[in-house]
Amino acid sequence: MKIVVTGASGFLGREVCLAALRRGHELLAIGGTHLPSIPNVHRTMHLDLTIPGRLEAVMLDEFPQAVINCAALPTIHDCDRNPDLADKLNTEVPRRMAQLAFHVGAKLVHLSTDMVFDGEVGRYQHTDQPRPLSRYGLTKAAGEVEVLKYGREHAAVIRTTLLNGNHPRGVRGLHERLFMDWSAGKTTALFTDEIRQPVGLTNLADVTVELCERPNLSGVYHWAGADALSRYEIGVRIAEHFGLDSDKFIKASLRSELPDLAARPRDLSLQLHPLAGKLRTPVQAFAEQLGELRIPRGCEEWYEKETGRKVVRLLEKGIDF
Ligand SMILES: NC(=O)c1ccc[n+]([C@@H]2O[C@H](COP(=O)([O-])OP(=O)(O)OC[C@H]3O[C@@H](n4cnc5c(N)ncnc54)[C@H](OP(=O)(O)O)[C@@H]3O)[C@@H](O)[C@H]2O)c1
CATH class of the missing domain: 3.90.25 (UDP-galactose 4-epimerase; domain 1)
Structure with missing residues (x-):
């Protein structure tokens, strides 16, 4: 399957690319300001997703079967400092990506966060109503809605949590x-x-790719580790x-x-049902x-x-x- 990964120069995106290669897919890895550095990757590029037209050109050129969106402004601090960029990257870009994926008939797997919840009760189900406390959570919750607007059956949103894994420079896990x-x-x-309910980085990467491989799995899902x-x-x-x-x-x-x-x-503990029962990748x-x-x-x-x-x-x- 031909898969486009955006945010491929980031902590999760890089690992998603490695998982896609491991699972035998053809890959285009797209970074933002940095060119993704991934051994044995077929093709890499970097482009600013907030500039209209760039992503459109790539998608219409490539006609991928799946897109995994790991690009984001993913911290409370950065979203508070750059509210316009947070709106663009976390909400508008996912909307355009969903439109494009729908247009070319690709499955979109979009990464979201447990920070869409307020943490008052914990053990959140995938059907619970988001109630974010920060601009980061707000823009990500809005992004989820946008992604699912263009055909719920063509997109999967994964709400996930603290990433537990190795970064090549040893600075993010x-x-x-x-x-x-x-x-x-x-x-x-x-x-x-x-x-919190940390998730293994390689385990989550496998889940994102498995969701591309499973066209019948769509909608909002939760994925984390087994232990809160x-x-x-x-x-x-x-x-x-x-x-x-x-x-x-x-x-x-x-x-x-x-x-x-x-x-x-x-308390941002998550219930992993129903995804946990449906995937081959086990909860870790x-x-x-x-x-x-x-x-x-x-x-x-x-x-x-x-x-x-x-x-x-x-x-x-x-x-x-
Ligand atoms: N990290 C966590 O603990 C955590 C927890 C829950 C959910 N998540 C979610 O997981 C996803 C990935 O997070 P992460 O921690 O891997 O993020 P990250 O390491 O900060 O990576 C973000 C990626 O987005 C790209 N990007 C930023 N601005 C861009 C632009 N204008 N155009 C194109 N690409 C751009 C960056 O590219 P450059 O660096 O090349 O500019 C980078 O590849 C996000 O959706 C996040 O909300 C993360």
Whole structure:
């Protein structure tokens, strides 16, 4: 199948491209300002999706069978700083993409977020009404509506959550951000009363590609890992997995210690039914996700000193991890 991946230079998009290649698809990987760097990829390009006409030209040239949209402005902070860009990238671009996908008869798989919910109750079902607290959540919730407007049966929206995996430069994954603190001599304060349900990066990438392969699966779905945990538990389990003393590096804290909680949902746990029962890709437990994590780049020397363990780098997926 010919698949176009947008946002292919991003954290998730890159992994989606690797999954598409692994599963034998023909791929066009599109970055924004950066050209995607993906070993053995067929074709790459970069273009600004907010400029009308660019994406249209590519789609009409390519006539792909599926499009996976990982392009976004994906943080609360960036959306608050650039509200116009947030509207464009998170809402208008998905609308144009859905129109185009419908026009060429391609399936659109669009990435959304658990941040469309307010976190008051947790265990959200895919049918629950979004109630975002931030501009990020608002623009993503609006993007979902736009995507499904052009034929619900041609598009799948995946609401997902904290990405747990390895970034080539060691700067984006959950454990990588913790390692950055710890190797700089800092203790990380993590909430015991804020719940998230991290998803394995490669597992989520497989799900997005499997959704392209399954034309009968469409509409809004939730995908995350199997375990809803507090941020504190997540940090402790990561530290212990790497043989680090969690008491030394993590301090338990409460949400009430933060001056402004307005945009922070408390419990974003998700129910994965009905997608979990329909896919071949299994839901991954947090313990399994931990098994895929590597010592982040640049932290090797600190880690060896701290634990006395030797870091061995493997050549994986064509890049030196
Ligand atoms: N990260 C998370 O924990 C998380 C959690 C839940 C949901 N999600 C969702 O997952 C998706 C991917 O997130 P991510 O963390 O992988 O994002 P990311 O690493 O920030 O990647 C964003 C991608 O969008 C591209 N992009 C930005 N502006 C563009 C433009 N004007 N034209 C074309 N492309 C542009 C970027 O390209 P350049 O860098 O080349 O400019 C990059 O490839 C998003 O929909 C996000 O809402 C993420």
